[in-house]
Amino acid sequence: MEKVTGSNGDFAVTVRKKARYVDEDLCTGCGACAEKCPTTVPDEFNMGLGKRKAIYKYYTQGIPSTFCIDAVHCRTFQKGKKCGVCEKICQAKAIDYKQEDKILELKVGAIVLAVGYDLFDAAKLPEYGYGRITNVINALEFERLLSASGPTEGHVERLSDLRDHELIHSGEKKLKKATKTLGKYEKKHKKSSADFYKEFTAGNISDGDEFAKWAKQYESVQEATKKLEALKAKAEKFDVATRLAFIQCVGSRDFRFNKYCSSYCCMHSIKEAMIAKDHEARTDAYIFNMDLRTVGKGFEEYKVRGAEKTGLNYVRGRVAEITQDENENPIIWYEETTSQTPKSLTVDLAILAVACEAPKGIEKIAEMVGVELDHNRFFKTDPLNPLDTTVPGIFVCGCAQGPMDIPESVAQASSAASRAAEAVAGKA
Amino acid sequence: MSKDILVIGGGIAGMQASLDLADMGLQVHMVEKLPCIGGKMAQLDKTFPTNDCAM
Ligand SMILES: Cc1cc2nc3c(=O)[nH]c(=O)nc-3n(C[C@H](O)[C@H](O)[C@H](O)COP(=O)(O)OP(=O)(O)OC[C@H]3O[C@@H](n4cnc5c(N)ncnc54)[C@H](O)[C@@H]3O)c2cc1C
Numbered sequence: 001m002e003k004v005t006g007s008n009g010d011f012a013v014t015v016r017k018k019a020r021y022v023d024e025d026l027c028t029g030c031g032a033c034a035e036k037c038p039t040t041v042p043d044e045f046n047m048g049l050g051k052r053k054a055i056y057k058y059y060t061q062g063i064p065s066t067f068c069i070d071a072v073h074c075r076t077f078q079k080g081k082k083c084g085v086c087e088k089i090c091q092a093k094a095i096d097y098k099q100e101d102k103i104l105e106l107k108v109g110a111i112v113l114a115v116g117y118d119l120f121d122a123a124k125l126p127e128y129g130y131g132r133i134t135n136v137i138n139a140l141e142f143e144r145l146l147s148a149s150g151p152t153e154g155h156v157e158r159l160s161d162l163r164d165h166e167l168i169h170s171g172e173k174k175l176k177k178a179t180k181t182l183g184k185y186e187k188k189h190k191k192s193s194a195d196f197y198k199e200f201t202a203g204n205i206s207d208g209d210e211f212a213k214w215a216k217q218y219e220s221v222q223e224a225t226k227k228l229e230a231l232k233a234k235a236e237k238f239d240v241a242t243r244l245a246f247i248q249c250v251g252s253r254d255f256r257f258n259k260y261c262s263s264y265c266c267m268h269s270i271k272e273a274m275i276a277k278d279h280e281a282r283t284d285a286y287i288f289n290m291d292l293r294t295v296g297k298g299f300e301e302y303k304v305r306g307a308e309k310t311g312l313n314y315v316r317g318r319v320a321e322i323t324q325d326e327n328e329n330p331i332i333w334y335e336e337t338t339s340q341t342p343k344s345l346t347v348d349l350a351i352l353a354v355a356c357e358a359p360k361g362i363e364k365i366a367e368m369v370g371v372e373l374d375h376n377r378f379f380k381t382d383p384l385n386p387l388d389t390t391v392p393g394i395f396v397c398g399c400a401q402g403p404m405d406i407p408e409s410v411a412q413a414s415s416a417a418s419r420a421a422e423a424v425a426g427k428a
Numbered sequence: 429m430s431k432d433i434l435v436i437g438g439g440i441a442g443m444q445a446s447l448d449l450a451d452m453g454l455q456v457h458m459v460e461k462l463p464c465i466g467g468k469m470a471q472l473d474k475t476f477p478t479n480d481c482a483m
């Protein structure tokens with residue numbers, strides 16, 4: 001959305017329809033293009049824990065099913081590089097590198113703002129080590145680890161193990177290539193690299209640039225093999241992550257950041273712990289909280305079920321700091337308030353329940369449509385008219401109004417729809 | 429004067445509002461900044477309080 005003019009019942013809105021560089025009418029969503037695309041980038045949908053191609057679909061079940069090209073990474077759009085692979089592959093002839101953004105002019109009677117929320121950036125809280133300690137992650141990243149369609153197919157793995165697996169994978173590839181080069185020398189000189197190296201270091205072979213290169217190549221292969229073996233030995237020791245610590249109120253109920261309670265995170269941590277335990281029965285889960293706020297229909301029972309049936313441990317106390325041990329395992333430092341003792345607990349993964357914040361860019365939208373924001377940057381509403389913004393004909397629902405869970409978002413959405421329908425009733 | 433409605437955001441809230449409006453027979457325009465609709469909910473594995481799949 002670029003521009004809004006007019007008032008209740010008669011708004012003129014300018015919308016920029018971004019180019020996908022793939023024709024929506026022609027694309028069948030087959031995915032052949034992405035399979036062959038040579039450009040790999042971190043996948044936003046999986047919180048950067050997985051990879052996608054430069055031509056991609058945001059997520060497998062996503063709607064619309066049309067693929068799109070990420071022009072920032074696509075080689076064809078980047079100067080100096082030739083590619084065009086997807087255009088050649090696509091049988092539907094759907095690829096159109098020349099497609100342009102379209103400007104649409106809409107006339108509408110009412111507007112519903114449902115722009116949702118963003119997650120609090122936990123790196124703002126240095127004592128928890130997010131971004132510095134590999135095995136400290138946020139709750140949405142953990143959702144992707146739990147998901148069967150996620151980067152680990154639902155196995156809860158430590159991020160450091162994922163990183164090591166990736167290193168092993170790329171290390172093996174590189175080693176294979178380097179060994180191939182050694183093979184060429186061996187074939188040419190009819191000698192094994194090990195034998196050659198012995199002679200070379202004994203000073204029996206001295207002349208020739210090529211021999212120096214061969215020796216260097218042999219040394220680097222030896223070194224890479226050693227490194228790879230060490231990594232593999234380390235990786236072998238680790239299994240799935242079974243000791244989990246959930247840290248509540250990260251960026252919420254904190255006077256340095258957001259004073260409010262984000263309302264849904266106690267419930268999502270209980271949920272995530274339950275699912276982790278369901279995936280792996282050995283899981284030991286601890287939920288560190290000031291109090292567990294489970295307000296909603298059936299929510300309190302859910303919490304009790306989590307403790308009694310699933311065996312989750314609820315620990316009362318705010319976590320002071322997270323450090324890590326020599327195996328990159330997070331150590332949770334906290335005061336157990338029930339016994340008033342400072343304690344620590346070593347886990348495999350620490351999962352931060354980060355606050356729900358008004359989305360980036362909300363100020364721009366507010367300015368464009370002329371509505372006010374409240375002191376927490378969400379759209380301002382009145383307690384008795386929770387869906388009405390400060391401008392008639394413009395309504396709000398979901399987390400753009402304030403933190404709330406899905407049942408509440410859906411209820412608000414239906415109500416906002418009714419309010420919007422009311423606003424245009426009898427018009428035109 | 430127009431009877432059309434503009435919904436900005438295609439998360440669960442925007443989708444529900446759009447579906448309801450369309451069911452009332454109104455023309456809805458939905459604007460989403462990402463390539464697909466679904467919002468954060470699409471990224472969730474399962475949802476409380478039923479632990480049903482988020483898709
Ligand atoms: C880790 C985690 C787990 C959760 N688990 C649960 C659960 O189990 N059960 C539950 O009930 N709730 C859960 N929640 C809460 C749930 O995610 C929210 O209640 C719900 O997603 C809110 O929906 P929404 O449509 O308001 O916002 P969003 O899902 O954020 O959707 C907003 C949409 O608007 C788009 N948008 C933003 N700005 C613009 C713009 N300028 N122009 C166009 N489009 C824009 C966004 O791209 C997005 O698609 C969880 C939250 C988290 C963080």
Ligand code: SF4
Nearest residue numbers: 027028030031033090
């Ligand atoms: S652009 Fe072509 S190759 Fe890619 S998914 Fe669509 S139809 Fe298939």
Ligand code: SF4
Nearest residue numbers: 249252261262265266
């Ligand atoms: S819902 Fe729970 S974790 Fe989230 S801010 Fe409120 S008390 Fe803290």
